[in-house]
Amino acid sequence: MPEIIARPRRARGRKVRPPALPAPAERARFRRVLLRWYDRHGRDLPWRTTDDPYHILVSEVMLQQTQVDRVLPKYHEWLGKYPSLEALAAAPDDDVSATWRPLGYNVRPKRLHSIAREAVTTYGGRLPDDRETLLSFKGIGEYTAGAILSFAFRKRAAILDTNVARVLYRVFGAKGDPKGHATTKHLWAVSEALVPKARAFDFNQALMDFGAMACSARKPTCLVCPMAKFCRSYPWTPAPAATPRRKARASAA
Ligand code: SF4
Numbered sequence: 326m327p328e329i330i331a332r333p334r335r336a337r338g339r340k341v342r343p344p345a346l347p348a349p350a351e352r353a354r355f356r357r358v359l360l361r362w363y364d365r366h367g368r369d370l371p372w373r374t375t376d377d378p379y380h381i382l383v384s385e386v387m388l389q390q391t392q393v394d395r396v397l398p399k400y401h402e403w404l405g406k407y408p409s410l411e412a413l414a415a416a417p418d419d420d421v422s423a424t425w426r427p428l429g430y431n432v433r434p435k436r437l438h439s440i441a442r443e444a445v446t447t448y449g450g451r452l453p454d455d456r457e458t459l460l461s462f463k464g465i466g467e468y469t470a471g472a473i474l475s476f477a478f479r480k481r482a483a484i485l486d487t488n489v490a491r492v493l494y495r496v497f498g499a500k501g502d503p504k505g506h507a508t509t510k511h512l513w514a515v516s517e518a519l520v521p522k523a524r525a526f527d528f529n530q531a532l533m534d535f536g537a538m539a540c541s542a543r544k545p546t547c548l549v550c551p552m553a554k555f556c557r558s559y560p561w562t563p564a565p566a567a568t569p570r571r572k573a574r575a576s577a578a
Pocket residue numbers: 492495496539540541545546547548550551552553556557558559560561
């Protein structure tokens with residue numbers, strides 16, 4: 326259930342030197358190992374066999390906060406009912422909300438609907454293929470723009486959701502609050518530095534699968550992980566649970 330991660334805006338105040346990016350040799354090794362893993366274990370998903378930007382958009386919005394198994398039937402139902410941006414734009418609001426149920430986070434169908442209407446009104450029923458214009462749509466942020474550029478237009482664009490951020494944080498030993506402003510900014514930069522010229526599409530899909538299937542939040546498979554030799558978090562151990570205050574005082578007495 327990955328969440329998308331917004332790219333932080335420039336922070337005001339004292340300038341702090343950003344952490345170093347992985348060296349070229351580290352980047353190359355990471356890409357090589359990840360793509361080899363993906364070739365063996367990558368999931369076969371319907372949005373990986375299309376380059377229709379609208380279909381990619383639907384899958385990306387559905388996958389935010391929702392597991393793949395729940396998305397699959399709804400993805401097919403949605404595209405059966407609204408096969409194009411024009412069809413979605415012309416649908417009544419109530420119909421769109423009803424079709425979305427029971428996926429939840431009900432602001433998402435409204436966003437999709439609004440994007441479809443803007444695409445039809447302003448861009449002839451197409452999604453643009455440049456970042457700035459995509460970002461000008463209400464409801465398209467950095468992650469979704471990167472996903473559309475990478476998966477639909479096959480451009481060398483970075484993505485960062487919670488699965489991807491967790492992998493990069495662990496493998497490259499990032500420091501600080503994983504959800505903090507500075508760390509998020511650094512991880513976006515790492516993700517950008519890693520996207521290869523060749524196989525950028527596969528690389529981003531592989532990052533998402535690896536975060537969901539191997540380097541998961543609670544039970545990463547470190548003992549059989551192909552990154553183990555160079556992962557700076559190997560073997561990953563969960564942070565100890567915080568002791569409730571009252572208990573801590575009692576045991577200190
Ligand atoms: S060794 Fe563990 S923490 Fe490191 S990438 Fe593999 S699964 Fe993740």
